[in-house]
Amino acid sequence: MREYLPLLIVGAIIGSFAAIFIIAYAGIKNKKEAIGFDRNVPDGEIIRRLSKYALPYWRSFLLVLLTMLFSISYDLLSPWLIGRIEGLIKEDFELNRLFMMVAIYAGILIVSLVCTYFQSIILQRTGQKILSALREDIFTHIESLSHNQLNQIPVGKLVTRVCNDTNAISMMFTNILVNLVKNVFIVFGVLGAMLMLNYMLTLMILCFVPFLVLFTVIFRKFTRRVFRRVKDRTTDINTYLSENLSGIKITQVFNREEAKLRDFLRKSEELKKAKQDQIFVFGIFRPMVYMLYISSILCLLYLGGRGYIKSTVFMGQMVTSEIVVSFYMYVSKFFNPIQTLAEMFNFLQSAFASAEKIFGILDMEPELVDEPDAIDLPEIRGEIEFKDVWFSYVPGEWVLKGVSFHVQAKQTVAFVGSTGSGKTTILSLICRNYDIQKGQILIDGIDIKHIKIASLRKHFGQMLQDVFLFSGTIRSNIVLREESFTDEQVMQSCRYVNADHFIGRLEKGLDEPVRERGNNFSAGQRQLLSFARTVLHRPAVMILDEATANIDTETEILIQDSLEKMKNIGTMLIVAHRLSTIQHADNIILLSHGVIQEQGTHQELLHRKGRYYQLYMLQFDEQERRNALRNAEIA
Numbered sequence: 001m002r003e004y005l006p007l008l009i010v011g012a013i014i015g016s017f018a019a020i021f022i023i024a025y026a027g028i029k030n031k032k033e034a035i036g037f038d039r040n041v042p043d044g045e046i047i048r049r050l051s052k053y054a055l056p057y058w059r060s061f062l063l064v065l066l067t068m069l070f071s072i073s074y075d076l077l078s079p080w081l082i083g084r085i086e087g088l089i090k091e092d093f094e095l096n097r098l099f100m101m102v103a104i105y106a107g108i109l110i111v112s113l114v115c116t117y118f119q120s121i122i123l124q125r126t127g128q129k130i131l132s133a134l135r136e137d138i139f140t141h142i143e144s145l146s147h148n149q150l151n152q153i154p155v156g157k158l159v160t161r162v163c164n165d166t167n168a169i170s171m172m173f174t175n176i177l178v179n180l181v182k183n184v185f186i187v188f189g190v191l192g193a194m195l196m197l198n199y200m201l202t203l204m205i206l207c208f209v210p211f212l213v214l215f216t217v218i219f220r221k222f223t224r225r226v227f228r229r230v231k232d233r234t235t236d237i238n239t240y241l242s243e244n245l246s247g248i249k250i251t252q253v254f255n256r257e258e259a260k261l262r263d264f265l266r267k268s269e270e271l272k273k274a275k276q277d278q279i280f281v282f283g284i285f286r287p288m289v290y291m292l293y294i295s296s297i298l299c300l301l302y303l304g305g306r307g308y309i310k311s312t313v314f315m316g317q318m319v320t321s322e323i324v325v326s327f328y329m330y331v332s333k334f335f336n337p338i339q340t341l342a343e344m345f346n347f348l349q350s351a352f353a354s355a356e357k358i359f360g361i362l363d364m365e366p367e368l369v370d371e372p373d374a375i376d377l378p379e380i381r382g383e384i385e386f387k388d389v390w391f392s393y394v395p396g397e398w399v400l401k402g403v404s405f406h407v408q409a410k411q412t413v414a415f416v417g418s419t420g421s422g423k424t425t426i427l428s429l430i431c432r433n434y435d436i437q438k439g440q441i442l443i444d445g446i447d448i449k450h451i452k453i454a455s456l457r458k459h460f461g462q463m464l465q466d467v468f469l470f471s472g473t474i475r476s477n478i479v480l481r482e483e484s485f486t487d488e489q490v491m492q493s494c495r496y497v498n499a500d501h502f503i504g505r506l507e508k509g510l511d512e513p514v515r516e517r518g519n520n521f522s523a524g525q526r527q528l529l530s531f532a533r534t535v536l537h538r539p540a541v542m543i544l545d546e547a548t549a550n551i552d553t554e555t556e557i558l559i560q561d562s563l564e565k566m567k568n569i570g571t572m573l574i575v576a577h578r579l580s581t582i583q584h585a586d587n588i589i590l591l592s593h594g595v596i597q598e599q600g601t602h603q604e605l606l607h608r609k610g611r612y613y614q615l616y617m618l619q620f621d622e623q624e625r626r627n628a629l630r631n632a633e634i635a
Contacts, residue, residue, distance in 0.1 A: 074112035079329035127174030156239030165354035172351035183337035382571030389439035414582035417591035461534035465546035469518030493536040499528035
């Protein structure tokens with residue numbers, strides 16, 4: 001019994017670690033719902049949906065599988081060849097035979113390397129194609145979501161889905177799945193080779209496998225937890241960066257740099273802790289697998305050093321030096337793939353978690369969709385009618401309450417009222433950025449729900465208070481759509497709205513670079529560019545939402561002149577707080593708490609001396625005070 005004492009000591013040590021891990025596993029198993037171990041979508045469903053992206057490239061994957069079979073030949077044959085070389089040196093040594101064995105070994109190695117190279121090239125190309133298709137689907141789907149849905153999702157979260165999570169899925173196709181299949185082949189191939197060499201030693205090695213499986217199962221639970229935590233913390237920090245980098249000017253204006261830095265450091269610390277937990281889990285699992293590997297090697301050398309296995313003499317299983325050498329290499333090639341399989345499985349779970357998050361976006365049904373019988377409108381006159389329209393962003397909290405009005409084609413209609421009265425909401429509903437709950441909105445006598453959304457919106461030109469310019473050039477921001485326009489047409493639209501005054505002073509003219517959000521141009525210049533963009537496409541309906549709110553007096557004069565010209569293009573709907581800018585409108589609609597309180601021309605509303613008259617007199621008095629102060633300064 002004493003001769004087996006080293007084996008018993010090894011078994012006791014491994015058993016102790018196994019008991020500790022089982023206790024730790026039992027402590028968290030019943031809490032997995034609370035800590036978010038499991039996903040909501042089954043693995044089978046995720047695989048089915050991901051396979052839709054992989055199926056078009058099945059020939060590439062089949063070719064990879066064939067090259068893989070050749071590449072693993074080195075892992076299966078090299079230990080046997082080394083053992084043969086050991087036997088050749090020990091027995092009747094012949095140099096020619098040694099050269100032949102080394103040549104065979106080198107040939108197998110070269111074949112394996114070449115196959116591995118082509119396998120990697122094919123997988124990377126295929127993976128990038130799959131990644132591009134997936135990103136395109138996500139981006140296209142995000143574009144189809146309504147304004148209400150986009151308002152509910154942080155931009156940083158969407159960026160994480162399109163970039164980080166798709167990369168995890170790409171890694172699954174280019175690395176994880178192939179390595180899983182490859183390692184399974186290697187494990188069974190090595191196991192078969194060891195059984196043919198010496199099945200009793202193989203059974204001894206297999207005694208360590210149950211512990212390896214146990215450690216892997218426990219490891220899976222811990223890693224799934226830390227992977228999810230890392231992904232959640234990464235999403236949090238991306239969302240925080242997206243919001244605060246966009247609003248960094250406000251942070252500087254209010255001297256909140258230190259406070260924002262503290263928030264950023266706190267989120268970074270949370271991500272660091274999640275990463276440390278991930279490293280800690282892997283830092284325990286890998287040494288445990290390595291301990292099993294070393295223990296099996298020690299047992300192999302112990303039994304091999306004795307020359308035979310006493311309990312199996314009847315089977316005639318003698319342990320020679322070449323068998324020990326071969327087994328030494330086979331044991332390494334047996335445990336490494338199993339360890340890799342465990343880690344790859346958890347990376348696969350991470351990829352599945354990313355896929356679930358992506359499908360969470362893709363499964364969002366767009367709130368605004370075309371009706372089955374929706375029509376295209378090649379052109380419209382610009383006649384608009386609201387019939388008893390009720391609308392709310394939040395159920396039960398009505399923003400518009402039975403609003404009805406009629407706008408004739410080519411008319412200019414202005415909406416005024418206090419903040420929150422529903423002015424901007426009306427403009428959003430006309431473009432069908434939201435759907436109303438009750439009533440009807442008609443364009444040229446046709447319910448807008450019966451018109452295709454893309455066809456409807458292409459007839460509108462919107463000029464908003466906060467003009468958004470994309471990175472590129474002035475030309476690309478004015479043209480914007482896919483239609484081709486000549487430089488003369490673009491400049492003609494710029495001249496029409498007086499934007500040529502500042503464009504002509506730029507070094508590169510229309511090719512002047514536009515930085516992110518157009519921050520290298522003033523608010524007035526951005527507004528003039530948005531006017532030029534609208535005029536170039538000559539929409540049937542033009543929408544101006546506080547377009548003159550944040551500009552200087554000189555630019556306002558240019559814009560007022562532009563507006564007078566633009567009235568000849570089509571129907572114009574204006575939201576303005578400055579009543580002086582809408583005096584020449586054909587109809588002025590005053591809203592209060594979602595209800596039309598007054599409407600008529602500027603002179604008619606002043607004559608009634610109602611709420612419009614009060615607002616006008618307040619602004620008139622304010623303007624008089626400003627003029628008096630300006631005259632005093634001049635004097």
